[in-house]
Amino acid sequence: MAAILGMAAIGAWAVTTERISYVTTHGVSMNPVYYQGDLVFVVKANSYHVGQIVAYHGDVPGQRVLHRIIGGSGSAGFAMKGDNNESVDPLTPTTEEMIGRAVLHVPHGGIWLKPLLSPTGLGMFSFLIFTGGATAARTRREIPRGRRKKKVKAMSSGQSGSWATATAVLKAVERLSPPLRAAAAVAAVLTVLALASGVLGWMKPVVEQQAAASTPSQSITYSYSAKVPKSAAYDGTTVGPPDPIFRKLAERATLNARYEGPAGAFALTATLTNGTGWHTTQTLVSKTFFSGTRFDATVPLDFPALVARADDASRAIGAAPSGAVMVVLNARVESVGLGSLTAPLQLAVSPLQANITSGSNLTTKAGATAAAEVTVARKIKIFGLSLMTASKARSNAILLLIGAIVIAAVVLFAALRRMPVRTRAEIERRYPQLLVHVEPMASPPGKPVVSVDNFPALVKLAERYGQMILTWRRPDADDFVVRDEGITYRYRVPLDEPTLHNVEMINRPSSGAHREPADSPVF
Structure with a gap:
């Protein structure tokens, strides 16, 4: 019993921790x-x-791929390939992404398992478990061929058939030891959980279409301004985009980069080139974290300083200074869940x-972007709380059902051994x-006859006194007798009323028997 309960505990642990799972094969990729x-x-x-055959999650939600490892490592990812495939799998799962390695193969098991674990199959199995109807054929009363009329009469009784069998099974379970009753309760709970998981897992497909959340909008906008004297070159004293800045009138300008969108981190750099292959990058705004939906960065642009930096580089490499420089501005924003947004801008000086x-x-x-539908693994939710995926619910239904069947079979075997015997054949x-x-023989004259309520009690008496059980047939009953020390212990099975007898064991005659008059004959 301890082993059975231990197995049940191990099975529950394996299911909840996903240490054990299963795969139903499709296609020919792993033939033969x-x-x-x-x-x-x-x-x-x-x-x-x-060399191991392992299962891992495919790129489609709920898909499980069962292929062989042909290379790679657990940290960098394994190279996978079906034995009957010519190409290598596109996915390279790591050790953490593996479902498990193959340990048990049941040929064609997925074919009969699918209807068994459908909502209808699980419902039928639960019905048989709780009503005891599955044992009706085994425990039906056997009646001789010459007594068909009495058989019809017996079957019309309210205590006959499957209901009588179910009642007998339940009573037998009640008389089991506490560990066996606990195991029966565990089997019932596992069956209910398997039924619930099976219904929730198979009532709909393992995947569903969901509307993908639209991506928040982001933007980076550059602007610049420079103060110039009043002249015929400009209509005013301030220059802004897209007008050029004539250096004779303004050698400096102010650059502004404005970001609008979710909060994150902002950085701005400038890369200088002079056409000789030389380049250098300067940080104008170091990485700055901000909150809110707007961020402004303002930096000065000194054109003579930028040109001087490029000319110094030209002289250092032996090229003639050109007095010009190309400035590539690059603003970058990183937002959680959205990746990076970069905005380049080229400024020729x-x-x-x-x-x-x-x-x-x-x-x-x-x-x-506009909301679109994507394929995702269907999740089972109860009162808004997400419990598991439909694929996982199906796996749990199978494993829980297997555990319930194993435990129920052991308990049922123990219960059947303690069920009352109702016929001579039994x-x-x-x-x-x-x-x-x-x-047939009569009881000794002057000796008492004790009628025993159940046959196991008569067996206990026979074993106690070291006697065999004598039996013969009467026209209306079957008699079973144990004789010792002048006392006759009798158990009688009527042929016309297949009633159920109590199965309580007795340790002494007074606890499970009653005396009859000494002159009562036994035939």
């Missing part, structure tokens, strides 16, 4: 090792090696002017070594 419809149980391991190059955009936008099948068939 596995074929279509096979059932393969897998166990999660701490490490895997080349020549001895005459500083202006934005052709093709450069002052505004860079991202996000604001008694002869269960206690053939104690029976001696004799001709």
